[in-house]
Amino acid sequence: MTTLQAPPPPTLDPTNPNIQTWPALGLTLITNFITPAEEQTFISAFHTSTNIPPQSSARKRLSQHFGHHFDYTTFGASTSVFTPVPDHVAAIASRLPLREGVDRVPDQFTVQYYPPGAGIPPHVDTHSMFGEALYSLSFGWGVPMVFRVAGGNEARKMRLPKRSLGGETGGGGSGSAVVEREEGEENPSWELMLPSRSLLVMTGPSRYGYTHGIKGRKTDVVDGVSVLREGRYSMTMRSVRRGEEIGCDCEYPGVCDARIREELEGKGGQ
Numbered sequence: 001m002t003t004l005q006a007p008p009p010p011t012l013d014p015t016n017p018n019i020q021t022w023p024a025l026g027l028t029l030i031t032n033f034i035t036p037a038e039e040q041t042f043i044s045a046f047h048t049s050t051n052i053p054p055q056s057s058a059r060k061r062l063s064q065h066f067g068h069h070f071d072y073t074t075f076g077a078s079t080s081v082f083t084p085v086p087d088h089v090a091a092i093a094s095r096l097p098l099r100e101g102v103d104r105v106p107d108q109f110t111v112q113y114y115p116p117g118a119g120i121p122p123h124v125d126t127h128s129m130f131g132e133a134l135y136s137l138s139f140g141w142g143v144p145m146v147f148r149v150a151g152g153n154e155a156r157k158m159r160l161p162k163r164s165l166g167g168e169t170g171g172g173g174s175g176s177a178v179v180e181r182e183e184g185e186e187n188p189s190w191e192l193m194l195p196s197r198s199l200l201v202m203t204g205p206s207r208y209g210y211t212h213g214i215k216g217r218k219t220d221v222v223d224g225v226s227v228l229r230e231g232r233y234s235m236t237m238r239s240v241r242r243g244e245e246i247g248c249d250c251e252y253p254g255v256c257d258a259r260i261r262e263e264l265e266g267k268g269g270q
């Protein structure tokens with residue numbers, strides 16, 4: 001059991017107590033983003049759907065995809081596997097906060113179920129394949145998400161010839177390679193509680209220059225009280241980059257797949 005390390009203080013929206021932002025990080029958390037009734041719809045839909053792969057272990061994460069599936073070999077969107085987006089998912093997508101002229105309505109959706117105790121290793125979602133804004137809706141239960149400044153260790157792992165793949169039971173995120181942290185490397189990190197029915201929006205530094213992950217543990221300390229985790233669900237929403245849009249010019253070349261590809265191709269003498 002680990003105690004939460006507090007995130008930097010948020011900026012509060014004077015007109016809406018549900019909105020907390022960290023402008024320097026490009027991070028926003030909106031509580032009560034969906035109603036309890038919508039949450040129930042999502043949970044029942046997940047359990048009655050037919051496109052969830054068989055669970056290899058009751059303790060592992062389960063993923064379900066809508067739109068172009070996430071391809072765990074390219075870390076991008078599948079060009080061939082597509083599942084139509086159900087109405088309850090499209091309804092949420094249509095009310096996401098978009099920055100005018102910058103963000104597009106997401107067209108790829110990954111619903112994941114985390115049994116109690118399950119987590120997701122720290123990772124950086126693939127920069128080049130998806131639009132900047134990543135949206136994650138939490139439901140069923142609240143858990144803390146760990147953010148850590150991506151450093152040399154992440155950069156090294158991303159340069160390995162064969163990266164670990166996160167499949168249905170996943171190592172890494174549904175949008176990335178796994179980044180395991182090595183001992184002795186302690187970049188600044190903190191945990192942000194993602195309450196059930198909240199929406200997290202990652203842009204800028206939190207999207208490109210930080211890893212995010214969820215510790216696999218049975219208990220969380222919330223407001224000083226130890227609570228047993230229950231099953232948590234999330235829906236990650238991304239917009240797929242296509243053709244000329246694929247690429248990235250972020251300020252974090254060390255953990256940018258587009259830059260790493262260029263660098264490795266350069267080394268290969270092309």
Ligand SMILES: O=C(O)CCC(=O)C(=O)O
Nearest residue numbers: 125136173174175234236
């Ligand atoms: O469960 C979440 O909130 C985040 C999942 C995630 O990071 C991913 O799918 O890439």
Ligand SMILES: [Fe+2]
Nearest residue numbers: 125173174175
């Ligand atoms: Fe992720």
